[in-house]
Amino acid sequence: MGQLLKVQNFCVSRDGYGAGEAQSLEHPFGHVDPQGLMSWAGATASWPNRTDPGGSRGLDDYFTRDFSHNIGAEIMGRNKFGPQRGPWQDHEWQGWWGDNPPFRTPVFVLTHHERPSFTLNDTTFHFLDASPADALAEAREAAQGRDVRLGGGATTIREFLAADLVDTLHVAVADIEFGSGVRLWESPDELTDRFHLEVVPSPSGVTHHIFWRK
């Protein structure tokens, strides 16, 4: 099947939002608390930021440890990369992830405002002003035969879905409501004309939605 474009471990609220309103440096997810979105992954043994040796090894851990499986590049929207909007004021901002970002591949950040590439440990960030199709072509080349992860946010995923470029999606629906924010969908059923869908409730309370192309 060649190189897939995959959404993995993308978290949304029960009402379909991937983030709240008014994202900022202090509030990367805007008016909502991301803890409730991502606690299912943080509780697993394979969570990259785990500081103690515990953690669950049940269903949720399979999704957590699959994050890097056969992935050779990531594409993300600029709003996932940082809180700034408009032209870059400086190049000091290097993402939310500190000196050792969890991607460990080339990452292509979509932005209308280009800036030079830089490398943190095993991750190199590139900045692209490109259509979804052109960005995917560039990421596929960088991935050297491996798959490409579409990292989000919700708006970026919607753009790639609109361009019919996404092969698989794993969306974890948390049992919380945001009321407003950056929306992925009104309902997962919007995608079932083009995708198979399996809905798998986890004992943790999150509901995994797994889509793959028909």
Add this chain to the structure above:
Amino acid sequence: MGQLLKVQNFCVSRDGYGAGEAQSLEHPFGHVDPQGLMSWAGATASWPNRTDPGGSRGLDDYFTRDFSHNIGAEIMGRNKFGPQRGPWQDHEWQGWWGDNPPFRTPVFVLTHHERPSFTLNDTTFHFLDASPADALAEAREAAQGRDVRLGGGATTIREFLAADLVDTLHVAVADIEFGSGVRLWESPDELTDRFHLEVVPSPSGVTHHIFWRK
């Protein structure tokens, strides 16, 4: 947590059997048809023996592609390796898997009848007359920091469970009955004194049982 000993994708019937009676060269699983045990994995996109480009990418595919995740060695019983019993008549038999076995790591075959190691592509088979604890120590060293898979059969898994050496188990329970054969358990509840258990039904009809140590 160090190097885990993991049972992965081990398939049993609803009544707890991993194989039937009277295993032979012609009938590796004895009186039962293994197709019904393993069809859930064979239907996935990640199944190693897949010859066409299709296959499902839902829940079952996560388990199929996790098979080699961070695994550095496998331990298996002799009855998984081949149909012979007693002293080796010759060394021509090299396992069920042809020239390119799916393990791609050192494999330690437990047997009271030693024979020389040999290599097929990326897999080297070693033959050990050792206790479960000693076999695990040797496999851990060969795994070079990675985890060790306990490949089965059911009797071998029971021996390692009796020695309390197993850290995680994934057992796929197929919706078929064998009536007799090589038993893994009377019921998965036998393990819940020592293990957490998540029971996850798959749309394919198989029920994934995921255990990890309390």
